[in-house]
Amino acid sequence: MNGGIRDRVAIVGMGCSRFGERWDASATQLMQEAFAECLDDAGLGADEIDAAWLGSCVEDLHVGRSGIPLAMALRLGNVPVTRVENFCATGTEAFRGAVYAVAAGASRIALAMGVEKLKDTGYGGLPEFSFGAEADLWWPNLTAPGTFALLADGYAARHGVAPRDLRRAMAHVSVKSHANGLLSPKAHIRRAVTEQQVIDAPVIAAPLGLYDCCGVSDGAACAIVTTPEIARSLVAARRDVVLVKAIQIAASNGAEAGCGGWDASHFVTTRVAAARAYAEAGVRDPAADVDVAEVHDCFSITELVTMEDLGFAQPGRAVHDVLDGAFDAAGRLPCQIDGGLKCFGHPIGASGLRMLYELHAQLLGRAGERQLARVDLGLAHNLGGFPFQNVCSVTLLGRA
Amino acid sequence: MTGILSYGVHLPVLRLSRAQILAAHGWYNPALAPLATGERAICNWDEDALTMAVEAARAALTGGDHGGIARVLLASTSLPYVERSGSAVLCEALGLETRVMPLDAGGSTRAGVATLLTALQLDAASGATLCVASDDRPARPASAQEMLFGAGAAAFVVGRGEAIATLRAVHSRTADFVDRLRAPTAHYGFQWEERWIRDGGHLGLLPETALELLGQQRLTGADIQHLVLPLAQPQAARAVAKRIGVPAECVVDTLYERSGDLGAALSSWLLVAALEKARPGERLLVCGFGQGCDALLLEATDALPRVRTQMTGVAAALARRHAETNYMRYLVGSRQLDVEAGIRGEAQRPTAPSVAWRERRTVLGFQGGRCRRCGTVQFPAGAICVDPACKAHGDMEPVGFAGRRGRILNCTADHLAASLRPPVHYGMVEFEGGGRVLLEFADTDAQPPQAGMAVRMVFRLRRVDPVRQWRDYFWKATGVGA
Numbered sequence: 001m002n003g004g005i006r007d008r009v010a011i012v013g014m015g016c017s018r019f020g021e022r023w024d025a026s027a028t029q030l031m032q033e034a035f036a037e038c039l040d041d042a043g044l045g046a047d048e049i050d051a052a053w054l055g056s057c058v059e060d061l062h063v064g065r066s067g068i069p070l071a072m073a074l075r076l077g078n079v080p081v082t083r084v085e086n087f088c089a090t091g092t093e094a095f096r097g098a099v100y101a102v103a104a105g106a107s108r109i110a111l112a113m114g115v116e117k118l119k120d121t122g123y124g125g126l127p128e129f130s131f132g133a134e135a136d137l138w139w140p141n142l143t144a145p146g147t148f149a150l151l152a153d154g155y156a157a158r159h160g161v162a163p164r165d166l167r168r169a170m171a172h173v174s175v176k177s178h179a180n181g182l183l184s185p186k187a188h189i190r191r192a193v194t195e196q197q198v199i200d201a202p203v204i205a206a207p208l209g210l211y212d213c214c215g216v217s218d219g220a221a222c223a224i225v226t227t228p229e230i231a232r233s234l235v236a237a238r239r240d241v242v243l244v245k246a247i248q249i250a251a252s253n254g255a256e257a258g259c260g261g262w263d264a265s266h267f268v269t270t271r272v273a274a275a276r277a278y279a280e281a282g283v284r285d286p287a288a289d290v291d292v293a294e295v296h297d298c299f300s301i302t303e304l305v306t307m308e309d310l311g312f313a314q315p316g317r318a319v320h321d322v323l324d325g326a327f328d329a330a331g332r333l334p335c336q337i338d339g340g341l342k343c344f345g346h347p348i349g350a351s352g353l354r355m356l357y358e359l360h361a362q363l364l365g366r367a368g369e370r371q372l373a374r375v376d377l378g379l380a381h382n383l384g385g386f387p388f389q390n391v392c393s394v395t396l397l398g399r400a
Numbered sequence: 401m402t403g404i405l406s407y408g409v410h411l412p413v414l415r416l417s418r419a420q421i422l423a424a425h426g427w428y429n430p431a432l433a434p435l436a437t438g439e440r441a442i443c444n445w446d447e448d449a450l451t452m453a454v455e456a457a458r459a460a461l462t463g464g465d466h467g468g469i470a471r472v473l474l475a476s477t478s479l480p481y482v483e484r485s486g487s488a489v490l491c492e493a494l495g496l497e498t499r500v501m502p503l504d505a506g507g508s509t510r511a512g513v514a515t516l517l518t519a520l521q522l523d524a525a526s527g528a529t530l531c532v533a534s535d536d537r538p539a540r541p542a543s544a545q546e547m548l549f550g551a552g553a554a555a556f557v558v559g560r561g562e563a564i565a566t567l568r569a570v571h572s573r574t575a576d577f578v579d580r581l582r583a584p585t586a587h588y589g590f591q592w593e594e595r596w597i598r599d600g601g602h603l604g605l606l607p608e609t610a611l612e613l614l615g616q617q618r619l620t621g622a623d624i625q626h627l628v629l630p631l632a633q634p635q636a637a638r639a640v641a642k643r644i645g646v647p648a649e650c651v652v653d654t655l656y657e658r659s660g661d662l663g664a665a666l667s668s669w670l671l672v673a674a675l676e677k678a679r680p681g682e683r684l685l686v687c688g689f690g691q692g693c694d695a696l697l698l699e700a701t702d703a704l705p706r707v708r709t710q711m712t713g714v715a716a717a718l719a720r721r722h723a724e725t726n727y728m729r730y731l732v733g734s735r736q737l738d739v740e741a742g743i744r745g746e747a748q749r750p751t752a753p754s755v756a757w758r759e760r761r762t763v764l765g766f767q768g769g770r771c772r773r774c775g776t777v778q779f780p781a782g783a784i785c786v787d788p789a790c791k792a793h794g795d796m797e798p799v800g801f802a803g804r805r806g807r808i809l810n811c812t813a814d815h816l817a818a819s820l821r822p823p824v825h826y827g828m829v830e831f832e833g834g835g836r837v838l839l840e841f842a843d844t845d846a847q848p849p850q851a852g853m854a855v856r857m858v859f860r861l862r863r864v865d866p867v868r869q870w871r872d873y874f875w876k877a878t879g880v881g882a
Contacts, residue, residue, distance in 0.1 A: 121743065121744075122743040123742055123743040123744045125744070125816050127747075128744060128747035128749075130749050133752060133755045134755065134759055134762075134780070136749050136751070137751065137755065137756065137759055137762075137763045137872060137874065138759075138762065138763050138780075138862075138874045139838065140824065140826035140838060140839060140840040141814075141817045141818070141819060141824050141826070141840060141862070141863070142814065142817060142824070142826055142838075143814055143816040143817045145814065145816055146812045146814030146816065146817060146824070146826065147812075149812035149814070150810040150811070150812055150827055150828065151810075152810075153809075153810035153811065153812075153827070153851045154809070154810050157810075157851060202815075203813075203815060204814075204815055204816050205812045205813065205814040205815060205816060205823070206812050206813040206814075206823075207812075208812075253786075253788065254782075254786045255786060255787070255788050257828070257836065257837075257838060258778050258779070258786035258836070259776050259778055259786050259787050259835075259836070260830065260834065260836060263809070264809060264810050264828060388828065388838060
């Protein structure tokens with residue numbers, strides 16, 4: 001990490017479409033919905049954008065390939081548009097492209113857009129797609145819930161947790177996110193559930209039940225980024241300026257699945273990305289310094305082990321901290337305050353930017369009923385792929 | 401001494417009780433009732449004639465010293481392809497050398513005994529012959545064949561060495577006696593009246609051929625200690641034995657109530673059962689049937705009792721069983737009932753044969769690598785060592801994973817993945833001697849996978865492309881007790 005880009009890039013506007021089963025809207029319309037809010041927030045015209053990044057993961061289902069669909073949808077001015085894909089870190093990857101362009105001085109005002117329209121598959125769960133010509137010949141007939149379910153065995157074995165205690169803690173993760181989602185007007189799922197409902201739900205991939213799995217949604221979210229100086233000139237009269245404190249991505253190199261040592265109790269990449277992000281942002285004690293977190297709660301067990309990987313809980317203590325309410329809305333480090341992937345929903349390419357949208361809102365004190373008392377530093381975390389082979393992003397946002 | 405050096409068998413772990421079949425179809429075909437005793441072996445959804453052949457061959461290759469396989473003969477009437485050599489897939493799965501000559505034999509259930517006979521007559525100086533017979537013949541629901549047929553495989557290594565049985569004489573008859581026929585495009589066979597098959601075939605051609613062989617050798621039925629007949633029903637076998645003059649107690653149990661009619665593999669399967677009991681010097685008369693008859697006179701050697709202690713055979717295969725209690729699950733698993741797979745089930749990832757060719761050692765052979773620099777065993781084997789502390793380039797030696805045991809690190813039962821037998825079980829397996837692979841688990845009803853369980857590897861079907869009929873095979877883990 002060559003010095004990092006801390007405080008060198010500002011968010012000047014953000015937008016987010018309503019998430020959910022958007023039978024009414026195409027991917028193009030979802031992008032337009034998010035973009036309108038974003039432009040309004042920034043007080044800019046579309047022609048002032050000089051570079052753009054489009055993040056979408058399962059593009060065959062909706063926008064198709066290349067950056068052109070974004071340029072077409074928003075009628076951008078023949079600026080460079082780059083489409084990126086990095087599994088569930090896709091939205092953050094788009095943001096990283098825009099942020100780095102500004103930090104490099106190559107772009108003055110850059111747009112990052114993430115979009116996904118998953119509900120045109122005709123079935124529940126994430127779409128089927130190839131893992132590559134070689135892996136398709138020997139990988140198990142796996143699904144996302146199945147591979148993340150493997151964490152439960154790994155975590156329980158590593159820390160000697162009784163299955164019943166782990167089951168209850170996983171249920172609490174979901175109960176908390178459902179409660180938070182109730183206060184999110186744009187969330188996909190806005191319904192409270194009880195611990196018993198979570199535990200009694202149909203099994204998807206043992207031990208994960210229906211309520212341990214996040215929503216599969218349509219949606220788009222975007223950010224316009226620029227230099228802190230330009231940002232101040234644009235919005236300082238109205239509000240604070242939110243700065244990027246760190247943005248880091250770590251990709252698996254095959255060690256977890258390929259050689260001994262890793263016990264499936266944690267995410268190797270999350271630990272690496274978090275350490276780099278904390279160094280970039282100058283964070284020494286994440287459990288104390290981070291005020292709000294949006295983590296990749298694709299499954300309840302993912303969120304649970306991620307609390308330890310991000311340093312929010314001591315190793316082996318996540319079960320207790322979760323059950324004690326440490327990460328509830330009123331806890332010491334609220335997580336998924338907008339409902340998270342679990343309830344706000346998970347349109348893959350949009351999720352990273354949706355997390356930043358909530359952090360941005362919390363930092364500016366405009367999160368409405370969800371607004372937390374004191375927010376100086378927010379963390380967003382994405383985990384794309386599978387526990388044994390994945391890409392992780394960690395982003396930190398704070399005020400100038 | 402030239403002869404049979406070793407044997408191996410495979411019977412699917414699943415058994416369907418014939419009472420279940422009668423319960424499903426008795427209303428429609430009450431004539432099934434007399435057949436409804438015992439159980440038959442059925443393939444799991446991920447088994448076919450090829451996967452069973454691999455398992456039987458692996459078992460045969462573990463016993464005896466054959467000094468190198470030169471030929472592979474695979475007999476079956478139910479190989480998945482009319483074109484694409486099953487024995488070539490078999491060779492890849494077994495990791496045999498590429499100069500091995502593979503040959504598929506089919507056309508009739510006679511192929512099993514015919515290939516063994518051929519192997520025994522070949523010049524053993526050119527190397528050993530692996531003879532495999534495997535069958536899983538489709539039988540129309542509510543037909544007598546659905547009751548009679550079973551699925552299974554048997555294999556022999558034939559060559560020069562410490563033979564357990566040697567060839568004394570052979571005799572063949574050929575006749576276009578059409579008891580059954582099945583066109584390449586037909587899923588099910590056509591069968592003529594069983595009374596005619598019995599009188600003209602089983603009580604005609606079959607004993608006639610056997611008696612001709614005995615006559616040539618100046619022997620009688622009384623000189624035979626083990627009579628192996630290609631018949632599943634014990635009363636039919638007894639009637640034929642009587643014609644040949646073999647005492648009833650010398651007829652090898654047809655195992656009708658435990659495995660069923662294994663088609664081209666039946667005589668080979670029952671020959672293994674006979675070899676498990678035979679004493680040195682005893683004579684075994686083995687017959688194959690289908691558009692004629694082959695008769696084979698074998699003699700057990702002094703080496704048999706000692707060598708067979710190193711092998712597992714019919715007794716172990718019969719003991720390894722799990723009762724399929726749901727007839728509908730059998731119909732679905734055998735692809736005879738087209739159930740709604742959901743739209744997720746329609747998703748296709750067609751395999752490119754060029755990719756399969758490049759990856760054949762990894763996929764069919766389950767070959768990984770060991771880094772010569774740091775010793776890390778890994779799968780798949782790449783050019784660069786996977787150990788972050790090593791990352792050596794181009795210093796990898798091949799390591800086979802198929803023959804090694806492992807332990808389950810973690811596992812799940814996935815109800816979302818589309819499967820003919822949900823849920824799909826998979827998880828990480830750590831291998832003895834190093835290496836780990838994320839694997840599917842097979843025969844999970846027999847022994848449900850759980851963390852810490854010891855597993856062995858089995859060659860199985862992964863999926864069938866419904867458009868191109870391409871079959872993807874790979875290895876799965878199953879409990880060592882299953």
